Structures are given as structure tokens and as C-alpha cells.
Amino acid sequence: MGRRTIGLASSGLGRVWPVGISLSHRALATPVAVRAQCTLTSSLGVRCFLRHIGAAGFRVGCALTATVWKNLNPFWGEEYTLHLPTGFHSLSFYVMDEDTIGHDDIIGKISLSKDTIGAKVKGLDNWLNLTRVDPDEEVQGEIHFGLELLRDAKGIGLRCHFIEARDLAPRDISGTSDPFARILFNNHSAETSIIKKTRYPHWGETLELELETEELSEGGTVTVEVWDWDMVGKNDFLGKVEIPFACLHKTPLVQGWFRLMPLGNNEDDAGGKLGALRLKVRLVEDHILPSMYYQPLIDLLVQSVISPAEVEDGSPLTMLEEVTTVESRQDVAMTLVKIYLGRGLVVPFLDYLNTREVNHTLDPNTLFRSNSLASKAMEQFMKAVGMLYLHEVLKPIINRIFEEKKYIELDPCKIDLNRTRRISFKGAVSEAEVRESSVEMLQGYLSNIVESIIGSVTQCPPVMRVAFKQLHKRVEEQFPESENEDVKYLAISGFFFLRFLAPAILTPKLFHLRDQHADTRTSRTLLLLAKAVQSVGNLGLQLGHGKELWMEPLHPIILYSVASVKDFLDKLIDIDMSEVPQRAVFLPSVTVKEGYLQKHKAESPQLLSRFSFKKRYFWLSSETLSYAKTPDPWQVRSSIPIQCVCAVERVDENAFQQQHVLQVVTQDNDGQMHTIYTQCKNVNELNQWLSAIRKASIYNRRMLPSFHPGVYRSGKWTCCLQADRATSGCSRTHSAVTLGDWSDPLDPDAETQTIYKQLLQGRDKLRSTFVLSFKAFTLLQISLSPPDGADCSVELLKHRQAAAVRLLGVVLDLEQAHATFQRQERIGPSLGPEPGSEGESSVLYQTQWSRKTKRPQKEGSLSLLPVMLSVTCDV
Structure with a gap:
């Protein structure tokens, strides 16, 4: 018998706990594919699968959460970024009961149309009842x-x-x-x-x-x-x-x-008897203009760090921070980091923000304690360039902790002696013995983590080391006193340990260190280790202040590690800035994804056999896709140049009677086409590899417009039954990345559009703060006799006003450009794209009918929160 995750369908009890979603969809004014970004955060519990449906009616499985066993009130807490194709129609969540034998049972679903999500400017945040799944409504194609x-x-x-x-x-x-x-x-x-x-x-x-x-x-x-x-x-x-x-x-x-459309039966939510999901979904729609329209704004941002203004408040960056809301600060910080990474100016950018932050800080104890733009930018910068480094340092130890699943507890109020009896063969165990064994195991884990960190100087990305070096210099200049000797170390360790390493230890799944969330026992171990690493990052200065006294057994090893950490930080910033490749975020030889897959060549004579897949270890870099029998570095590898990749697509289940198979179609120098089939262990791994290879090949010039989702067997294609092996594909290829993460390619136009929207929203505040205030000051000067130093103040205000006027002018130009494109879109004879264009149905009739019924024909962007869900998109 299969184990059931939950029994909502049969019992009619229980509710699925909060799920949040955040989606973003961007439409381009030029003939480039529209993208949607969806962040799915799901709670612990039931199995959830996410799908989206696009304009052509294709239903695509996007993400699958972890399974929470035997729980009617699951909480997931998983996040996914989904790039949806042009013209997606709806997003669906399927809550499923996982069975170890046979197919999973669908408990219910929630479908959200693009219009429903987009109707709420601040996003949809509500409990929604699950509905029954009607086969006549599950149509596609x-x-x-x-x-x-x-x-x-x-x-x-x-x-x-x-x-x-x-x-x-x-x-x-x-x-x-x-x-x-x-x-x-x-x-x-x-x-x-x-x-x-x-x-x-x-x-x-x-x-x-x-x-x-x-x-x-x-x-x-x-x-x-x-x-x-x-x-x-x-x-x-x-x-x-x-x-x-x-x-x-x-x-x-x-x-x-x-x-193809469904029958249109009214969905029955069963009065909440199937359970409910709390969803938080936000849809952001952007039209991306051609690059030349964004160049003036890029020039202003670049000028801010190349030639900083003598008056800090006169910088466009300063003005942007002034109008950025608390809710959007993290997104703005990440966007700015990507813009300056693409320009090779990320170190001057961070140095500008950090210098301003340090100069405005009087008490060294409050340095970088707030969620300022500088703090958020450094945090996002480390995630953008340091994820591979983080994996090298922490992944082996995290894997060991998950595998050992030791019961560890130091807090006397939380020690459960019943748990210890289940894992001990010596009879009853006392509380003191539990604490003693816990201290010993934590000391071992912590020592391994610290040793891995202090031995990783050469592995740390050079651009991170230079950024830390600049930060160290600015703090030392601001606080040169001997009593503030530790401040320059704390500034670096506050980011490196407290905002980068400790969060990754606490929630390894969110940093892609693990595929599943930790169970209760392992989660407690990770929490205690994260606390210890935070104390190491604080150089032990906050130990013994009366909080969490039960952590005292770890104080000796924490204090012992402080000297090693300081020495590590000194070595970390000992780097020549000329050694850093400013424009290279990831070197071509760096492996961006690796792991075991089941491989099958299309030319294999064993094509009929489902056992013809062979286990191989794959490496993906920006230059090659390589594989070998084992991950041994001395193993002979077979390599495929990324520039030869023509398509990366899913394969129909019936082709091999296997799930989660993808194909990589390549073309050699002689023009011959070759296909390699690989099988992944689940839909998440499938989408991760699909997205990773598509990111690496995003600029290839010989991408195919169509492909065969089946295989050629017994003289015909299993998908369309065509006999000619060289016939054109029967399905359209997809260039869009499915799952987005830290390795997403830079997109200067889309990123600059995000900054423009933030400035547009804050335009009134920008005008009142930097332009109208100067006029009021001038009138006051006329009516009163000018005091000493007034001339200097007037010059400063003039400079701020001139900079604000330039920035407002750029925003106005972009606003007018958007309005022009929108007018052309409304007036122009839009009969839809050609057949085969990604994500759109090229149907004259449907286009005319949509106009007649005044249905919005816009692309959008989604963001969502996770569930152990199946998510499907209709594309």
C-alpha cells in the first residue's frame, strides 16, 4: 500500500496552511519573448504541483514541492522563480496525496487566471478553497x-x-x-x-x-x-x-x-471540504523597450559611481534610494547589482553605497544594522556571485548533518528524553548525558564548518574579496581609533557570516544546498549551528550577556575560532584589484550545474528498451556540457560545445515509458543533427537542467523553431507518426528559462526597466524633495537677509536641483516612449504572431473576437508562494 500524505479528500477536514506567491511578467515592445517570473513559496505538508497554461493552450508542469507525510495542515516554505512564456493564461496549483506505489491522488486544485492575479495591484493574498478536478476541464493544446x-x-x-x-x-x-x-x-x-x-x-x-x-x-x-x-x-x-x-x-x-478550450463547467469548491490554500500572488507587468531608450538612465547610474558628485545628495543613486520603498528595497538592490555587474562596475557601486553608509554612521555598534540600500546590495551581491563558493564550503557538511540525523539539544526546556530512548540501546538516558553528547557533536560540526571556511580563501570569488577589501578600507578610515580595532572585521564578518553563511546553514534548501527541507530533528541541529556561526561572525563579542545561557558549552570553541576568523579575513582582503576580471561574473570554465543523470543516445540500437539509459555524471559550464561514468576528475569526459546546442526540450512520457526525460539537440560542424536524451529524478530537477542549459545557450544563433517531443522508432516519430526522420518538428521550441535562480543571465534592459518603474512611482516625492524645496528656499532668501554660509547652501541646493531635473527628464522621456509604443500597439493592425511563434496562437478570428469583447491582451508577470503543489502553466 502507498503511504498517504494527507486525507483531505476523504475526511473533509483540515486546511492547507499559508502559501505565498510572487509573480512577475514582462512584455517587450520589440520582437523578443515576453517573460514571466513566478516565485513559489510553499508551506510544509501536502504534495503540490505547479502548472501554467499559455496562449497556445500547452500545459506545462513547473515545480513540485516536498512531501510532508501524515499531515492535514502542511506548511512548505519553498520558493521557485518561474519564467512563464509569452501570453500565459493561467496558473494552477494541484494538491496531491503521494503514494509510494502507483500514481499520486489529486486532492484538489486552484486555478488563477492572469486577469485575476493582475486585478490586485498589491497582489492577491487570501485563503482559497480547493476545487475538484474535472477531466473535461483539464484540456490543453x-x-x-x-x-x-x-x-x-x-x-x-x-x-x-x-x-x-x-x-x-x-x-x-x-x-x-x-x-x-x-x-x-x-x-x-x-x-x-x-x-x-x-x-x-x-x-x-x-x-x-x-x-x-x-x-x-x-x-x-x-x-x-x-x-x-x-x-x-x-x-x-x-x-x-x-x-x-x-x-x-x-x-x-x-x-x-x-x-482548445474546456467545456466551461462551473467549478465546485466543495464548500471547503477539500481544504484550502492561502496564496499570496502578485502580478507585475512590464513592457521592455529597445536598449537605446534606457541608455540615458544607464549613463546617469554609471556616472554616479565613475564620477561621484561632490554633493552626495545630488547623485541619481542617492535620489533612487530616497524614493525606494521598504517593500521594494531588496528588489531594487538586486536589480542594481545586476546592472553594475553587467557594466563591470559592481565594486565601485558597492564602494559608493558603503562609503556613504559608513560616513553617516556615528556609532560603530550600529554600522550596517539597518536594511539600507547598501546592506541589501551587499547581501544580494554575495548571493549573485558567491553561490558556487557557498556550495563548495558548506555542502559536504550540510549533507553529512542530513544523513546522520542526530538528536541534538542544549536547551533544558526542550530536551525530550523520550526521543533519546528510541535511539539508545543502553536504556534510559539522563538530561546531562543528552547535553554532553549534543555539545560534543555540535563542536565537531562547528569545527568542520570553521575549518572549511578559513581554508577557502583561494576559492572565494575575487570580485567578492575586492568588495570586502574596499569595505575594510572605508571602515578603517572612518573609525581609526584603537578601541574600534574590531569594527573593520565586524563590518566584513557581519555580511559574510551573518547575512550569507548563517542563513544558508539555517535553511539550506533556499540556497540550493538540499532538495528537501530538513525534518524537525535536523532543523534544530541547523538552528543551533547557525547561532554558533553567528557568534563566530560577531567575533564572540556578544557572548555571556545573559541570553541563551544554555549555549555556554559552545563558548570556548567559538572564542577559539575568533583568532582564526580574523586571520582568514586578513587573507581574504589581501588581493590586488588588477587581478579581478571586472566583467566576468562566472568564468567560462566554472561549473554552474553538475550531478548524475540517466543518459540515452538517439542513435542507440537499444532504443526500445527502457533499461537502455545509462547513469552518467554531467557537468555544465558556459562553454561545454560534459559527462563521464563517474565524477572522478581524472575520468575521460565526453563534451558537447554549448554553441552547438539547437534546442533543449522535454520528451513525452510515452516515448520511453519514462517520466522526466529531456532532450538536447545539437548540430555539428557538418550540419548533422544529434540528440541526447537524459532522464532526471523529478520535475524540479528536470526544470533545473532545462533552465541551466537554456541559460548557457541563450545567445546561440542556430536555435531550432520546432522539435519532436517523441523519438524516432520503427520507421516513424512516436509523437506525430511521420515517417520522414528529417521532417520538421511537430511542436514549438521554448527558449524561455523555466526556473530562475542566482545564475540567471544578466538582462540590462529588463533590469533598467525595473529602476525606471521605481523612479516613476516616486516621481512626485523626487520633485518635491529636490526641486520644489529649492524654489521655496530661494523665495525665503529673497524675503530675508542671507545668513553666513547661505551662498554655500544655495550652491548645494542648485546642484541637487539640476541633478534631479536631469533625472526627471530621463524618466519623462521613458514615460513618453512607453506611451508611444502603447498607442502603436492599440492602433496597429495586430493580427497575432505567425504560426509557431512561442506562446501565442496566431489566429485571426481569436484576435478579432478578443477585441470585440474587450478582453485585455497583455502579458503579465507572476509571483507566488509555495505549496507541496503541482503547478501547471498553460502555454
């Missing part, structure tokens, strides 16, 4: 047909030319369907032939309906349906397209790709 109204001497009729369909929902146990199409109008109907075992049928059939003359004056709807034929039982519904008959009077021929 699109159909290609032409519909024509015939009028001739023979009579009146409807002619429908069924061409093909793609990405239909799998209804059979084999992962395929047996589709046929049907056209209906009034009491007339006709059906195509049945094409078996495919989700990509090619009919090439023409059907005609004979109509009566009086039917021309009637209204009604022409319906095209797609069904899965079943030999036993009723046929399964695959989707429908409805076209008002009146449209055929205006446009006698309607032809194109149409998104």
Missing part, C-alpha cells in the same frame, strides 16, 4: 483548421478543412490519445477519422455540412470538438473551439491555429 462558408448553385454549406492538432492531453494509460475531430452546427455534424496513439495528429481531411437557406439568418455557434476515442466506455473530451456563425458572414474563410 491547439488545433489547426480552416472554416469556410460556401454559397454556390448547388446550395449552401460549411466546409471545414482539418489539418492537424498538437500537444493534446494524454488520455490513455500509454501517455497518448486516439484523437478525432468533430464539427457541429445546429443539428448538423461530421467527424474525421481516428488517428491512434498520438498527441500530434495529422488529419488532412475536409468535411462539409449542408445548410438550409433559413439557417443563414440565424445566429448560433459553429463548434469544433476534439475527442479521444475509446473502444470500451465513452470517449474522452480533449477540447473545443467555438466560432460565432456571424463571423463567417464578415470573413468567409477563418483559418489558423486555435487554442
Whole structure:
């Protein structure tokens, strides 16, 4: 029997605990793919799967949370960043009960349309009841047909030319369907032939309906349906397209790709009997202009750090910080870090902010204690450039802690002797013995962590070391007194230990150190270790102040580590700035992802066998995708140049009767195409590898427009049943990254757009603070006799006003450019993209109908919070 995660469906009890979501979707004014970013944070508990549905109706699984066993009130706390394709329609959360044998049971789902999410400016934050899953509503894909109204001497009729369909929902146990199409109008109907075992049928059939003359004056709807034929039982519904008959009077021929729609049954939320999810979802929509429009703003930001103004308040960076809200400060900090990384100016940028912060701090004990822009920028900078380093330092020790699962506790109020009895063969264990063994194990873990850190000087990214060196210099200049000797160390260790290492130890999953969250026992061990590492980062200065006295047994090893840490920090900043490659965030040879996968070559003669996949260890850098039998560095590797990659896509389950298979299509120098199939252990790992390889190959020039989601076997493709091996793909390729993380490629235009929006929102405050205040001061000067030093004050205010006017002018220009593009978008003859363009249905009829019903045709950006959910997107 399978173990059930929860029993919400049968018991009708329980609620799924808070889930938060944060999504961002950006539309570009130039012909570039629109992206959506979705951060899924899920609570501990039930199994959740996330999907999105895009314009073409493709349903894509995006993320899967961890499973919480035997819990009706789960909390996940997982975060995912999802880049959704152009024109996505909805985002769905499926709560599932995991079974170790057989398929998981779906408890219920929540579907959110893009319009629903976008209607709330500050985001959607509410409890939502789960709804039952209706198979007739779970449709996907699109159909290609032409519909024509015939009028001739023979009579009146409807002619429908069924061409093909793609990405239909799998209804059979084999992962395929047996589709046929049907056209209906009034009491007339006709059906195509049945094409078996495919989700990509090619009919090439023409059907005609004979109509009566009086039917021309009637209204009604022409319906095209797609069904899965079943030999036993009723046929399964695959989707429908409805076209008002009146449209055929205006446009006698309607032809194109149409998104398949569900039957439209009203969803039943079962009155909350299936449970509920608390979702926090925010949709941000941006139109990204061509690069030249952002150049003036980039120039102002660059000038701020290359030629700092003598008047600090006159810098565009200073003004940006002035109008940045507390809620958006972290996003702005991360965006600025990426902008300056791309310009090779991240060290001067951080030095500018840190210098300003240090100069405004009078008490060294409060240095960098607030969540200022400088503090947030340093924190995001370490995450952007130091994640690989963090993994090298902490991952082996974190893995060991997870594997050993020791019971460790120091707080007498929390020691549970019942737990110790389960793991001890010596009978009852006293509280003192538990504390003694806990201290011993914590000392061992802490020693290993400190040794790993102090021995990692050469592994630390040079750009991080230079940034710390500059910070050390500024603090030493501001606080040169002997009694403040430790301040220059505390400034660095406060970021390095307290904001980087300690959080990663506390929540390793959020830093990609582990695939699953820690259980209760391991989580407590990590918390105690994080506290100890924080004390080491504080150089032991806060020990013995009356808080958490039960941590005293660790004080000796903490104090002993302080000297080593100071020596480590001295070595860390002992670097020549000329050694740092300013523009290289990651060196080409650096491995950005690695791990075991199951590999299969398309040319393998064992293609029929599901056991023909061989375990191989893969490495991905920005230059090559390599693999070998083992991770041994001396093992001979096979390598694929990244520049040869043409497509990175999912493979249908029925191709190998295996889940989570991806394909990498490459082209050699002779123009020959090759495909390597690899299998991942779950949907998250699948999307991580898909995204990582797509990021590495994002600038390749020979990417394919289409691909085959099946394999070529027995003289035909398993997906579309075409016999020609060289025929064009039956499904569209996807260039968009699915899962976003710290290794996302830099995107200067999108990042500058974020800064522009922040300035636009704070424009009134900017004008009142830096422009109108100068006018008021000038009027006051006229009415009163100027005091001593007034000339200096006037010059300072003039400088601030001039800088603000320049910045406001750039914001105004960008605002006008956006307005121009939006007018062109509304006025221009937009008939939709060509067939095969990513994420959009190129259907003239659907475009016209959307205008008529005034449905918003906009792209958006999503952000969400996690659940042990299945998430699906319709694309």
C-alpha cells in the first residue's frame, strides 16, 4: 500500500496552511519573448504541483514541492522563480496525496487566471478553497483548421478543412490519445477519422455540412470538438473551439491555429471540504523597450559611481534610494547589482553605497544594522556571485548533518528524553548525558564548518574579496581609533557570516544546498549551528550577556575560532584589484550545474528498451556540457560545445515509458543533427537542467523553431507518426528559462526597466524633495537677509536641483516612449504572431473576437508562494 500524505479528500477536514506567491511578467515592445517570473513559496505538508497554461493552450508542469507525510495542515516554505512564456493564461496549483506505489491522488486544485492575479495591484493574498478536478476541464493544446462558408448553385454549406492538432492531453494509460475531430452546427455534424496513439495528429481531411437557406439568418455557434476515442466506455473530451456563425458572414474563410478550450463547467469548491490554500500572488507587468531608450538612465547610474558628485545628495543613486520603498528595497538592490555587474562596475557601486553608509554612521555598534540600500546590495551581491563558493564550503557538511540525523539539544526546556530512548540501546538516558553528547557533536560540526571556511580563501570569488577589501578600507578610515580595532572585521564578518553563511546553514534548501527541507530533528541541529556561526561572525563579542545561557558549552570553541576568523579575513582582503576580471561574473570554465543523470543516445540500437539509459555524471559550464561514468576528475569526459546546442526540450512520457526525460539537440560542424536524451529524478530537477542549459545557450544563433517531443522508432516519430526522420518538428521550441535562480543571465534592459518603474512611482516625492524645496528656499532668501554660509547652501541646493531635473527628464522621456509604443500597439493592425511563434496562437478570428469583447491582451508577470503543489502553466 502507498503511504498517504494527507486525507483531505476523504475526511473533509483540515486546511492547507499559508502559501505565498510572487509573480512577475514582462512584455517587450520589440520582437523578443515576453517573460514571466513566478516565485513559489510553499508551506510544509501536502504534495503540490505547479502548472501554467499559455496562449497556445500547452500545459506545462513547473515545480513540485516536498512531501510532508501524515499531515492535514502542511506548511512548505519553498520558493521557485518561474519564467512563464509569452501570453500565459493561467496558473494552477494541484494538491496531491503521494503514494509510494502507483500514481499520486489529486486532492484538489486552484486555478488563477492572469486577469485575476493582475486585478490586485498589491497582489492577491487570501485563503482559497480547493476545487475538484474535472477531466473535461483539464484540456490543453491547439488545433489547426480552416472554416469556410460556401454559397454556390448547388446550395449552401460549411466546409471545414482539418489539418492537424498538437500537444493534446494524454488520455490513455500509454501517455497518448486516439484523437478525432468533430464539427457541429445546429443539428448538423461530421467527424474525421481516428488517428491512434498520438498527441500530434495529422488529419488532412475536409468535411462539409449542408445548410438550409433559413439557417443563414440565424445566429448560433459553429463548434469544433476534439475527442479521444475509446473502444470500451465513452470517449474522452480533449477540447473545443467555438466560432460565432456571424463571423463567417464578415470573413468567409477563418483559418489558423486555435487554442482548445474546456467545456466551461462551473467549478465546485466543495464548500471547503477539500481544504484550502492561502496564496499570496502578485502580478507585475512590464513592457521592455529597445536598449537605446534606457541608455540615458544607464549613463546617469554609471556616472554616479565613475564620477561621484561632490554633493552626495545630488547623485541619481542617492535620489533612487530616497524614493525606494521598504517593500521594494531588496528588489531594487538586486536589480542594481545586476546592472553594475553587467557594466563591470559592481565594486565601485558597492564602494559608493558603503562609503556613504559608513560616513553617516556615528556609532560603530550600529554600522550596517539597518536594511539600507547598501546592506541589501551587499547581501544580494554575495548571493549573485558567491553561490558556487557557498556550495563548495558548506555542502559536504550540510549533507553529512542530513544523513546522520542526530538528536541534538542544549536547551533544558526542550530536551525530550523520550526521543533519546528510541535511539539508545543502553536504556534510559539522563538530561546531562543528552547535553554532553549534543555539545560534543555540535563542536565537531562547528569545527568542520570553521575549518572549511578559513581554508577557502583561494576559492572565494575575487570580485567578492575586492568588495570586502574596499569595505575594510572605508571602515578603517572612518573609525581609526584603537578601541574600534574590531569594527573593520565586524563590518566584513557581519555580511559574510551573518547575512550569507548563517542563513544558508539555517535553511539550506533556499540556497540550493538540499532538495528537501530538513525534518524537525535536523532543523534544530541547523538552528543551533547557525547561532554558533553567528557568534563566530560577531567575533564572540556578544557572548555571556545573559541570553541563551544554555549555549555556554559552545563558548570556548567559538572564542577559539575568533583568532582564526580574523586571520582568514586578513587573507581574504589581501588581493590586488588588477587581478579581478571586472566583467566576468562566472568564468567560462566554472561549473554552474553538475550531478548524475540517466543518459540515452538517439542513435542507440537499444532504443526500445527502457533499461537502455545509462547513469552518467554531467557537468555544465558556459562553454561545454560534459559527462563521464563517474565524477572522478581524472575520468575521460565526453563534451558537447554549448554553441552547438539547437534546442533543449522535454520528451513525452510515452516515448520511453519514462517520466522526466529531456532532450538536447545539437548540430555539428557538418550540419548533422544529434540528440541526447537524459532522464532526471523529478520535475524540479528536470526544470533545473532545462533552465541551466537554456541559460548557457541563450545567445546561440542556430536555435531550432520546432522539435519532436517523441523519438524516432520503427520507421516513424512516436509523437506525430511521420515517417520522414528529417521532417520538421511537430511542436514549438521554448527558449524561455523555466526556473530562475542566482545564475540567471544578466538582462540590462529588463533590469533598467525595473529602476525606471521605481523612479516613476516616486516621481512626485523626487520633485518635491529636490526641486520644489529649492524654489521655496530661494523665495525665503529673497524675503530675508542671507545668513553666513547661505551662498554655500544655495550652491548645494542648485546642484541637487539640476541633478534631479536631469533625472526627471530621463524618466519623462521613458514615460513618453512607453506611451508611444502603447498607442502603436492599440492602433496597429495586430493580427497575432505567425504560426509557431512561442506562446501565442496566431489566429485571426481569436484576435478579432478578443477585441470585440474587450478582453485585455497583455502579458503579465507572476509571483507566488509555495505549496507541496503541482503547478501547471498553460502555454
